[in-house]
Amino acid sequence: MMQIENLERVYHLGKANVAALKGVSFNIEDGEFVAIMGPSGSGKSTLMHILGCLDRPTQGRYYLEGHDISKLSDNQLAEIRNKNIGFVFQQFNLLPRMNSLHNVEIPLIYRHTRRSTRLEKAKKALERVGLGERLHHKPSEVSGGEKQRVAIARALINDPSLILADEPTGNLDTRTGNEIMKIFHNLNQQGHTIIVVTHENEIARQARRVIRLRDGLMVGDEVIGSAV
Amino acid sequence: MLFESFKIAISSLQANKLRTFLSMLGIIIGVGAVISIVSIGSGAQMEVTGQIAGLGSNVINIMPGGARMTGGQLTARTADNFTPELADYIHMLSPSVQNIIPQIQDSGAFTYRDVRVQATIIGTKPAFQEINLYNPSAGRFINQGDLETASQVVVLGSRLARNIFDGEDPLGKRVRLEINRRVLLLTVVGVMEERGGNFMGNFDTQAYVPFSTYTQKISSTQNISQFLAQARSADESREAVAQIDYFLSTYLEDEDNYMILSQEQILDVIHQVTRTLNIMLGGIAGISLLVGGIGIMNIMLVSVTERTREIGIRKALGAKKAHIMNQFLIEALTLSSLGGLVGTLLGWLGAFVIASFGGWALVVSPGSVALALGFSLLVGLFFGLYPAYKAANMDPVIALSYE
Ligand SMILES: Nc1ncnc2c1ncn2[C@@H]1O[C@H](COP(=O)(O)OP(=O)(O)OP(=O)(O)O)[C@@H](O)[C@H]1O
Numbered sequence A: 001m002m003q004i005e006n007l008e009r010v011y012h013l014g015k016a017n018v019a020a021l022k023g024v025s026f027n028i029e030d031g032e033f034v035a036i037m038g039p040s041g042s043g044k045s046t047l048m049h050i051l052g053c054l055d056r057p058t059q060g061r062y063y064l065e066g067h068d069i070s071k072l073s074d075n076q077l078a079e080i081r082n083k084n085i086g087f088v089f090q091q092f093n094l095l096p097r098m099n100s101l102h103n104v105e106i107p108l109i110y111r112h113t114r115r116s117t118r119l120e121k122a123k124k125a126l127e128r129v130g131l132g133e134r135l136h137h138k139p140s141e142v143s144g145g146e147k148q149r150v151a152i153a154r155a156l157i158n159d160p161s162l163i164l165a166d167e168p169t170g171n172l173d174t175r176t177g178n179e180i181m182k183i184f185h186n187l188n189q190q191g192h193t194i195i196v197v198t199h200e201n202e203i204a205r206q207a208r209r210v211i212r213l214r215d216g217l218m219v220g221d222e223v224i225g226s227a228v
Numbered sequence B: 001m002l003f004e005s006f007k008i009a010i011s012s013l014q015a016n017k018l019r020t021f022l023s024m025l026g027i028i029i030g031v032g033a034v035i036s037i038v039s040i041g042s043g044a045q046m047e048v049t050g051q052i053a054g055l056g057s058n059v060i061n062i063m064p065g066g067a068r069m070t071g072g073q074l075t076a077r078t079a080d081n082f083t084p085e086l087a088d089y090i091h092m093l094s095p096s097v098q099n100i101i102p103q104i105q106d107s108g109a110f111t112y113r114d115v116r117v118q119a120t121i122i123g124t125k126p127a128f129q130e131i132n133l134y135n136p137s138a139g140r141f142i143n144q145g146d147l148e149t150a151s152q153v154v155v156l157g158s159r160l161a162r163n164i165f166d167g168e169d170p171l172g173k174r175v176r177l178e179i180n181r182r183v184l185l186l187t188v189v190g191v192m193e194e195r196g197g198n199f200m201g202n203f204d205t206q207a208y209v210p211f212s213t214y215t216q217k218i219s220s221t222q223n224i225s226q227f228l229a230q231a232r233s234a235d236e237s238r239e240a241v242a243q244i245d246y247f248l249s250t251y252l253e254d255e256d257n258y259m260i261l262s263q264e265q266i267l268d269v270i271h272q273v274t275r276t277l278n279i280m281l282g283g284i285a286g287i288s289l290l291v292g293g294i295g296i297m298n299i300m301l302v303s304v305t306e307r308t309r310e311i312g313i314r315k316a317l318g319a320k321k322a323h324i325m326n327q328f329l330i331e332a333l334t335l336s337s338l339g340g341l342v343g344t345l346l347g348w349l350g351a352f353v354i355a356s357f358g359g360w361a362l363v364v365s366p367g368s369v370a371l372a373l374g375f376s377l378l379v380g381l382f383f384g385l386y387p388a389y390k391a392a393n394m395d396p397v398i399a400l401s402y403e
């Protein structure tokens, strides 16, 4: 359960202030599949960073599972990111020198999980996204779609309740993008809350709810019947 | 977790091998310099100390006219006061002095058949052998009987014996000695062992005659070149010097009229010199370690900037500040301790090479190795701290969007 109340985020650029979010409020229930849409610069990524506990709001409240995020320390936020949130980025954000297994196990390292357990879990997560054959490939040795699957496996490794994806299909062709969305669908069916930022109506239509932003404000929030 | 950080550090250092090596170079040179300089210093010191110890045991030289060292002339009075009897007084009044003998010397020329060889002739007593730890390799040294009868015998230094006799057995041969416008026939009763030259002169080219023979048959003056004394033990060496000094300053009424030089004092001077040298060179080595540390800090800052995105990713995945801090600190420590190890090996090697050239024993004190390694770790910690702190405190969002 996520509650957003009057969320504002102002960036200070020298003397100029850029308001990326100007008061956004909504709730998201556990198990929802939400798409966030809006033109470039409307504040989608800014919102995702706050929802993902990577950033704090300038004003307003964000309650995640009842915790007021703005009251938590950096280390407590790190722990929430580690245990409750899985991130998927447009640029994949894998570590180039490590193979799939080692990329996927990283969140477990920061939970002090034993190595053998880590590798076992990483293997399972990679199998879950259909990459059981690519365990020892480095990011440079796999395709874009496969990279994104590695990233999803990494996001899944701690079995987080919330998965945030900021334009996960932005660097992929339509077919591969649809495959990635299928994975999110499966995860949603398994009970994960999914929030996906996207430009494409095609992608957004696969969600059950679409939140629209423009210029830092929420301009739409509609429930659309489950697609596919 | 620490092990993971260590693995990350190793793999990131491996990814940039040349850069890793170059950034360690300062530490390598610094540590290598510390190890080799300290080792060379103590090896050389042991060598010189050993040479001085080989000069005799607890020897104290007493010479007339300290002013002579500064170019002054001996006053007649001082010379007159340096008589053989003075040795007996010193012996009686200085309980820490075990032996004391007068020594008198001049140059002369030996002739045997058609060979003529110049040499320094020393008039001395049997204790000379004990004081200088200097023994005959053939025959005997001057004994009490020679002294009492002022017998016409001579003991030759090893090289002098070779020069005069050229392979022939010198024992029992009679040689002609021209000295002080007199001529004596002397019987060779002994040849001394090889001693080699050092800064105190070369024993091997000298000849030794009984003190009484010298004073009665060679020189009519009673003026002594120097007294050779021996303290009862190394521990009593200082006291012996003090006792002699006290007696002479009272007896001769002037401290400038004599000079006392003990083995102990020479050793002290050498220790002081090497200490000063060690401190100076150690300082230079320390500076190069410091420079090495700055090199490490530089490369760590580069590494942190280069891996800004990695830091963002790790933070997004749940790394806390301490995790990031550890990762970069351990990388800096790995860098510096690796440099320290390589430096130790190189320093050791350098010390070994120089020791074998210098002909002394290789001394690498565990203390200097521990010091150098400890210092390089400290340098890594100190200079790694700021880059690691910088990495740990990056904003995750900004780090993630770093191009
Ligand atoms: N770190 C920052 N410092 C200053 N301004 C920023 C920063 N990040 C974002 N902004 C500004 O905030 C506004 C919203 O940015 P945001 O990245 O959230 O947009 P977006 O909706 O994700 O756009 P896009 O679809 O292009 O990714 C933009 O005007 C952007 O310039």
Ligand SMILES: [Mg+2]
Pocket (backbone or CB within 6 Å): A044, A045, A046, A166
């Ligand atoms: Mg964006």
